[in-house]
Amino acid sequence: MAIDVDLMLPSPEPVALLDPDGRPTAGDDDALPPADDLLRGLAGMVTARRFNEQSSVLVRQGRLAVYPSSYGQEACQVAAAQVLGDEDWLFPTYRDTAAAVARGVDPVEVLGLLKGDWHSGYDPYERRVAPLATPLATQLPHAVGVAHAARLRGESTVVLAMCGDGATSEGDFHEALNFAAVFRAPVVFFVQNNQYAISVPLARQSAAPSLAHKGVGYGVPGELVDGNDLAALLHVLSGAVARARAGAGPQLVEGRTYRMQAHTNADDATRYRSDAEVAAWAAKDPLLRLDAYLRAAGVLDDSRAAAHADDAERLARHTRDGLNVDVVPDPEDLFRHVYSRPTPQLVEQLALVKDELSRDEPGRDETSQEETR
Amino acid sequence: MTSTAVEHETLSTAQAINRALRDALAEDPTVLVLGEDVGALGGVFRVTDGLTAEFGEDRCFDTPLAEAGIAGFAVGLAMNGMRPVIEMQFDAFAYPAFEQVVSHIAKMRNRTRGRVELPLVIRVPYAGGVGGVEHHSDSSEAYYAHTPGLHVVAPSNPADAYLLLREAIASPDPVVFLEPKKLYWAKGEVAFRAGAEPGIGRAVVRRPGTDATLIAYGPSVPVALEAADAAARDGRSLQVVDVRSIVPFDDATVCAAVESTGRAVVVAEASGFASVASEIAARVSERCFHSLAAPVRRVTGFDIPYPPPKLEHLQLPSVDRILDAVDDLQWEDA
Numbered sequence: 260m261a262i263d264v265d266l267m268l269p270s271p272e273p274v275a276l277l278d279p280d281g282r283p284t285a286g287d288d289d290a291l292p293p294a295d296d297l298l299r300g301l302a303g304m305v306t307a308r309r310f311n312e313q314s315s316v317l318v319r320q321g322r323l324a325v326y327p328s329s330y331g332q333e334a335c336q337v338a339a340a341q342v343l344g345d346e347d348w349l350f351p352t353y354r355d356t357a358a359a360v361a362r363g364v365d366p367v368e369v370l371g372l373l374k375g376d377w378h379s380g381y382d383p384y385e386r387r388v389a390p391l392a393t394p395l396a397t398q399l400p401h402a403v404g405v406a407h408a409a410r411l412r413g414e415s416t417v418v419l420a421m422c423g424d425g426a427t428s429e430g431d432f433h434e435a436l437n438f439a440a441v442f443r444a445p446v447v448f449f450v451q452n453n454q455y456a457i458s459v460p461l462a463r464q465s466a467a468p469s470l471a472h473k474g475v476g477y478g479v480p481g482e483l484v485d486g487n488d489l490a491a492l493l494h495v496l497s498g499a500v501a502r503a504r505a506g507a508g509p510q511l512v513e514g515r516t517y518r519m520q521a522h523t524n525a526d527d528a529t530r531y532r533s534d535a536e537v538a539a540w541a542a543k544d545p546l547l548r549l550d551a552y553l554r555a556a557g558v559l560d561d562s563r564a565a566a567h568a569d570d571a572e573r574l575a576r577h578t579r580d581g582l583n584v585d586v587v588p589d590p591e592d593l594f595r596h597v598y599s600r601p602t603p604q605l606v607e608q609l610a611l612v613k614d615e616l617s618r619d620e621p622g623r624d625e626t627s628q629e630e631t632r
Numbered sequence: 633m634t635s636t637a638v639e640h641e642t643l644s645t646a647q648a649i650n651r652a653l654r655d656a657l658a659e660d661p662t663v664l665v666l667g668e669d670v671g672a673l674g675g676v677f678r679v680t681d682g683l684t685a686e687f688g689e690d691r692c693f694d695t696p697l698a699e700a701g702i703a704g705f706a707v708g709l710a711m712n713g714m715r716p717v718i719e720m721q722f723d724a725f726a727y728p729a730f731e732q733v734v735s736h737i738a739k740m741r742n743r744t745r746g747r748v749e750l751p752l753v754i755r756v757p758y759a760g761g762v763g764g765v766e767h768h769s770d771s772s773e774a775y776y777a778h779t780p781g782l783h784v785v786a787p788s789n790p791a792d793a794y795l796l797l798r799e800a801i802a803s804p805d806p807v808v809f810l811e812p813k814k815l816y817w818a819k820g821e822v823a824f825r826a827g828a829e830p831g832i833g834r835a836v837v838r839r840p841g842t843d844a845t846l847i848a849y850g851p852s853v854p855v856a857l858e859a860a861d862a863a864a865r866d867g868r869s870l871q872v873v874d875v876r877s878i879v880p881f882d883d884a885t886v887c888a889a890v891e892s893t894g895r896a897v898v899v900a901e902a903s904g905f906a907s908v909a910s911e912i913a914a915r916v917s918e919r920c921f922h923s924l925a926a927p928v929r930r931v932t933g934f935d936i937p938y939p940p941p942k943l944e945h946l947q948l949p950s951v952d953r954i955l956d957a958v959d960d961l962q963w964e965d966a
């Protein structure tokens with residue numbers, strides 16, 4: 260079967276439907292998603308931003324160990340969740356907590372990993388959101404496996420797998436694309452190109468014309484989209500999801516966006532990028548742009564905007580309240596979930612820990628402790 | 633399937649593994665066999681011979697050449713209801729998959745508090761003694777055994793290969809299944825109606841003996857048995873314990889055996905430093921100290937990269953090295 264390589268290559272410029280001022284770009288009017296979808300997306304972004312702000316505050320208050328914020332990337336976060344149906348799967352990274360929340364996972368559970376109570380706070384099967392992946396790109400082959408299993412069972416599941424620009428240099432990214440293409444797995448790979456991998460700029464990750472071009476070597480069509488334009492993201496990603504569902508195989512989508520804040524609270528972004536650069540991207544903010552468009556279109560008014568803000572505030576309060584609860588982790592859990600049944604060695608080790616803990620109990624008589632030694 | 637349902641059959645280890653895969657594929661539609669060259673070719677050791685023909689491309693299939701991809705793909709398959717059995721073509725070619733094995737396969741249950749389990753098997757043709765050129769003879773068990781969350785088993789004969797693999801495929805936990813290449817062609821009687829004693833987590837006494845205990849697994853078990861034969865001719869009675877299951881380790885059986893003789897030698901092909909043999913020696917010393925008449929000895933590979941074919945006989949624990957170690961066990965009449 261001859262493949263038309265040109266059709267596999269991304270457009271030279273990112274697909275954009277709204278300019279930074281919220282005006283529809285010249286051209287494809289049909290591509291603009293329905294107003295309801297955009298309104299829902301805007302509400303999602305308002306909530307996502309509030310969630311980002313709240314989480315950063317929780318770091319400063321010592322409630323979270325660390326928070327990799329997606330501030331500025333809310334359009335990507337929300338679109339990734341919005342284009343999926345209940346039967347689909349989302350594979351997020353550490354930075355994609357807002358996407359997991361947008362898909363309906365309890366924000367308190369999403370932040371469990373960053374709070375330090377346990378590695379993954381939520382049940383991945385409940386909303387079909389895989390655990391947040393920390394080792395870069397390693398979740399991408401999993402996404403292909405989930406998609407292939409669904410296909411073997413005759414299910415129409417599509418998997419959307421996220422990663423950053425830096426992660427596209429990892430071997431697992433390439434192996435996953437290749438597997439997905441060879442098995443024609445229904446996977447949408449969604450790269451949020453936020454220009455930096457911690458301090459390292461895109462130019463040090465790749466000399467390719469774009470990250471979306473990386474698909475062609477594997478037979479995976481690529482598309483490049485303005486990652487701060489929710490309308491364009493919904494258009495491109497839902498198209499990719501629909502094609503994957505219809506059996507056309509995987510697609511690679513690069514969203515051009517920007518990490519407005521430092522990598523995490525532990526990072527100092529002034530060491531590797533200029534204020535001017537940050538300011539230029541601030542002018543392309545995804546929320547302002549969609550807000551402006553929807554107001555101009557007569558779809559959004561102040562009362563609706565206030566309702567969005569209220570919803571966001573409610574979620575922030577729920578997040579705050581949940582994280583302010585001190586969970587006392589059960590040490591037995593450390594031994595309970597290593598295997599389906601603890602090995603004899605783990606049974607012995609748990610007994611040791613329990614014994615040690617029982618000696619720490621307040622009120623225990625010091626002398627009797629001595630005697631038992 | 634042809635149902636000439638025999639209870640016993642004489643098979644090579646490779647055939648026994650093939651039979652275990654066939655029976656698992658036939659019984660459970662979620663079992664999948666995948667890897668490099670496992671399809672039409674039937675694997676470089678012919679272990680998957682005929683499986684694609686019998687069960688179709690969806691059940692036993694070739695993947696691209698990418699071990700991390702294979703392991704990661706299997707994670708997703710297992711997350712979504714399948715029981716993948718993946719083949720790493722050779723021990724040393726499993727290393728690209730190491731991150732997936734350590735960071736995901738071993739940890740998924742733990743990370744998710746038991747909500748996501750990964751019932752998958754990683755089959756690895758392993759260890760030396762077959763004249764393999766470099767990268768084809770590694771004993772990699774310590775890497776896996778050191779990683780909490782993995783079961784690690786190594787059969788030493790066709791019957792165990794069948795039994796342990798069936799159990800591994802049925803297990804809700806990920807299992808690293810180490811297949812001693814040297815034993816692929818060794819024949820033995822295989823019983824198919826498992827129903828018997830479970831093998832994972834259980835060591836077995838392969839040969840009774842009263843003077844000292846040899847503790848071995850995988851390819852070293854036949855060597856230990858040979859050493860026991862030789863010792864018997866010299867009037868010394870050596871017991872041989874086959875560990876079978878490196879993780880979980882059967883302290884109870886191993887210690888009971890050592891306590892019955894009071895002397896122990898651990899035999900393994902892998903380099904000895906920071907090895908499974910070291911772990912076994914330490915466990916036995918800690919637990920059986922008062923029954924021991926001599927320090928526990930280890931006979932292992934040297935701490936060198938695996939030698940080229942013409943020198944590998946020096947690396948492999950031999951009957952002579954085992955008997956020398958036994959001679960060193962502080963015999964009163966010595």
Ligand SMILES: Cc1ncc(C[n+]2csc(CCOP(=O)(O)OP(=O)(O)O)c2C)c(N)n1
Pocket residue numbers: 354393394395422423424425426427453455456457518522
């Ligand atoms: C395999 C691996 N190597 C290194 C790291 C440490 N690390 C965490 S985030 C990060 C940068 C990733 O950048 P990118 O993929 O662009 O995603 P972003 O953080 O910008 O969202 C690095 C190097 C890691 N998590 N995993």
